Amino acid sequence: MSNISHFYPGLDGVVAAETKISFLDTVQGEIVIKGYDLIELSKNYSYLDIVHLLLEDKLPNQDEKNRLENKLKKNYEIQETLYEMFKLLPKQTHPMDALRTGISFHSGYDGDIDNRSLDVNKERAYQLLGTVPNIVANSYRILNKQRPVQPDKDLSYSANFYYMITGTIPTAIEEKIFDLSLVLYSEHEMPNSTFTSRVIASTQSDLYGALTGAVASLKGNLHGGANEAVMHMLLEAESVEKFEELLEKKLLNKEKIMGFGHRVYMKKMDPRALMMKEALRQLSDIKGDDLLYRMCEAGERLMEREKGLYPNLDYYAAPVYWMLGIPIPLYTPIFFGSRTVGLCAHVIEQHANNRLFRPRVNYIGERHALSK
Ligand SMILES: CC(=O)SCCNC(=O)CCNC(=O)[C@H](O)C(C)(C)COP(=O)(O)OP(=O)(O)OC[C@H]1O[C@@H](n2cnc3c(N)ncnc32)[C@H](O)[C@@H]1OP(=O)(O)O
Ligand SMILES: O=C([O-])CC(=O)C(=O)O
Structure with a gap:
């Protein structure tokens, strides 16, 4: 039992700071x-x-x-x-x-x-x-x-x-x-x-x-590491069909698909991903090779259909970096x-403007009395 009442796993929805730097305005997009x-x-x-x-x-x-x-x-x-x-x-x-x-x-x-x-x-x-x-x-x-x-x-x-x-x-x-x-x-x-x-x-x-x-x-890889993981998935698959199969298999195994989902934009595409998608299209045109673009689009459609999930920035940044020749x-x-x-x-x-971060817990362990 605990005397602390509010618990939000992963601090989902909790406001942790007042800031003048940035804000994800999901209402105005x-x-x-x-x-x-x-x-x-x-x-x-x-x-x-x-x-x-x-x-x-x-x-x-x-x-x-x-x-x-x-x-x-x-x-x-x-x-x-x-x-x-x-x-x-x-x-x-x-x-x-x-x-x-x-x-x-x-x-x-x-x-x-x-x-x-x-x-x-x-x-x-x-x-x-x-x-x-x-x-x-x-x-x-x-x-x-x-x-x-x-x-x-x-x-x-x-x-x-x-x-x-x-x-x-x-x-x-x-x-x-x-x-x-x-x-x-x-x-x-x-x-x-x-x-x-x-x-x-x-x-x-x-x-x-x-x-x-x-x-x-x-x-x-639930955060920045996802961009590398996305590229490994694309390379493992090699073709549109095999990429779809790979995603289906992972979903069946209840695995998370890297590059999809976002704590804040769960029900729509990360707007930054759209910008990188367009950059990928440009690079595909210049290099005369649209395989990665087609694979990514197929993955996007499959994830929307199967899970109602959308790409985050890492999904489209990965193939863009690949096409830019970055390791x-x-x-x-x-x-x-x-x-x-x-x-x-x-x-x-x-x-x-500092105040020490020091949250509390809901203790769910046991309590014991020490025998004298
Ligand atoms: C630039 C960035 O750093 S963006 C984030 C990059 N990270 C990734 O791409 C990793 C893959 N994505 C994820 O793991 C998640 O979507 C996160 C970590 C980004 C957000 O996670 P949370 O807000 O904690 O959502 P949570 O993990 O609880 O997912 C909610 C539900 O959606 C499912 N889900 C979320 N993302 C995915 C995914 N990528 N693939 C499959 N299922 C997913 C979860 O399995 C869960 O389903 P359930 O309710 O049936 O158990
Ligand atoms: O906002 C997040 O949780 C992760 C993300 O997209 C980023 O850091 O760019």
């Missing part, structure tokens, strides 16, 4: 980011615009955007010792685990680690945004016995991220689609990883610790790279 709809933003603005919006509270003019890009570029390099540390990791380490270690590594280099002020936290956020593409790309390279690649400061932020991952400079359309994926992944209200980071920040722990926890959260183990690290800005905004907000 908008992903509100600092007052703007993310889908509308994604049609005309780039990832750096969203970074400026989330950290400086306004969409930048060209000067502000240039200054932001230069600031990030100053932080592109990482310490040699981090490369050395990646070399020490067992080769089977998942890139998300290497990334987690890489983020955590930063704290020791911060000479002002106990400072939680807005300005200092923002500088840390810019530093992390600068280094994250390098950590993502080079931890993976080193784990695969490749030489680290150096950032190319002549490229845009997104083009350099893509270049460091793939070793090739993207075409204009590849850059646009990769940048769009970063915009769509940048911020999404209170998913598990954001909640994790705010819970950690609420003890007055630092930004690096909060983001390290968020990487671990995002790795799980599968980097799909979730890229998601984190993009989400770094949203997470930083949340940790900054939590630090600025």
Whole structure:
């Protein structure tokens, strides 16, 4: 018995914070980011615009955007010792685990680690945004016995991220689609990883610790890890018919189908997925190969018919990344790279207006009297 009455498994429907950052408005069908709809933003603005919006509270003019890009570029390099540390990791380490270690590594280099002020936290956020593409790309390279690649400061932020991952400079359309994926992944209200980071920040722990926890959260396949799982499913199936068979079999076995369903958008398609679906169609046209598009559409129809479930962003981001030539183990690290800005905004907000997270439980275990 417990004297606590309200229990919502998975905290479903529970409001955990007051925020000025973002909100999933399911009534008006908008992903509100600092007052703007993310889908509308994604049609005309780039990832750096969203970074400026989330950290400086306004969409930048060209000067502000240039200054932001230069600031990030100053932080592109990482310490040699981090490369050395990646070399020490067992080769089977998942890139998300290497990334987690890489983020955590930063704290020791911060000479002002106990400072939680807005300005200092923002500088840390810019530093992390600068280094994250390098950590993502080079931890993976080193784990695969490749030489680290150096950032190319002549490229845009997104083009350099893509270049460091793939070793090739993207075409204009590849850059646009990769940048769009970063915009769509940048911020999404209170998913598990954001909640994790705010819970950690609420003890007055630092930004690096909060983001390290968020990487671990995002790795799980009920969250960010789903994009990699989707691609493995598509590759296993190889054709439209076999993909349908695979999904039927999984449903029969009561397995969850990766890339479908969402705590907030359970009864409709994630609007971000629709944007990635369109990007997949564009890439299919350019490359003259629409197999993945047809497979995904068939899966979408089957899941709607059989389960009344719809794709989330990970379902269509996975084949888009595949067609962009990105290695599968980097799909979730890229998601984190993009989400770094949203997470930083949340940790900054939590630090600025903090109350410790400390919920209660309904105790359903036994009670015993100790015999004297
Ligand atoms: C960008 C992102 O991180 S988006 C999320 C990415 N994650 C995935 O794609 C993983 C697959 N999806 C899921 O596991 C879920 O839909 C989640 C975790 C995203 C949301 O889960 P919850 O809100 O907790 O819903 P829950 O898991 O309780 O599902 C409710 C019902 O729908 C079913 N369901 C939900 N998603 C799926 C799915 N993907 N495949 C099959 N059935 C599903 C559940 O089995 C459950 O059915 P039941 O009531 O008969 O037991
Ligand atoms: O909102 C969620 O629960 C998961 C998600 O889609 C995201 O983090 O982008």
